[in-house]
Amino acid sequence: MVIKMTEYEALQKRISVRSFRKLPIPPEIVAELQSCVDECNAFGLHFQLVDGSGAGTPAVKLSPGMFSGEVYTCVLLVGPSDRTGGEMVGYFSEKLILRAVSLGLGTCWVAGTFDKKSVSPDLGVDEKLWGVVPVGYATEKTPVLQRAIRSRIRARDRKLQDFVESDYPFASLPAWVRAGVEAVRLGPSAVNQQPVNIVFRDGLVTARLWKEKKNEMMYNDLGIAKYQFQVAAEALGVRGFWNFGETGEFIPE
């Protein structure tokens, strides 16, 4: 059995890993990652798994000021270059990240701090490389530098209640909505900006970018937040799916 925990447990355990052991991933686990990549690509994405585990070749060169160790496996997050594409890339990247965590692996969403020349994505028309997800084994102890990086960025965390826009107090919202909001808070976002709010009005759930000034990566964050919400809602008994787009609703089944 290669899966070590449920997706919701993985969501609660996940953090960005920036220190990796020099340990390649066994083929049966790489195969699990590949099948998750295939599942994502069935929805119009063009994720590409790069694996140098067998030969012991690094899959991507991560910035040494941010990362330590080596990764032999990496997923190139290629998808449509427009905003909806960015949102879809975010949504499915989070599915992939939670799968990796549930396989006992460490990951980080990396849009900027890697050497662009160290990867060769296959890009179709109107596609772009949104980022990379290095995958490997986290060191048992996080080195001081990487610990400091994370606590410095997560120190900007917003309060849980700030993630919801509703006419009702947070405590009175349905348990599955509260769990979804908490999952959004726990999720990754670019520079930990946490730009996504969950809106609960008239019994409907939507997700909104609350910052006035938007950038492209916020659409990745929007997709990530939607996936996180969905996993938590399902764990609390409400299965559903999202419509993409800034006004897209969460539709319980």
Ligand SMILES: Cc1cc2nc3c(=O)[nH]c(=O)nc-3n(C[C@H](O)[C@H](O)[C@H](O)COP(=O)(O)O)c2cc1C
């Ligand atoms: C779209 C996106 C881009 C990111 N780019 C980088 C990056 O270039 N380098 C990096 O070290 N972390 C990057 N991160 C990771 C965030 O810094 C991290 O998710 C955030 O600080 C929250 O910390 P956590 O993931 O440990 O909960 C990125 C995350 C997202 C969602």
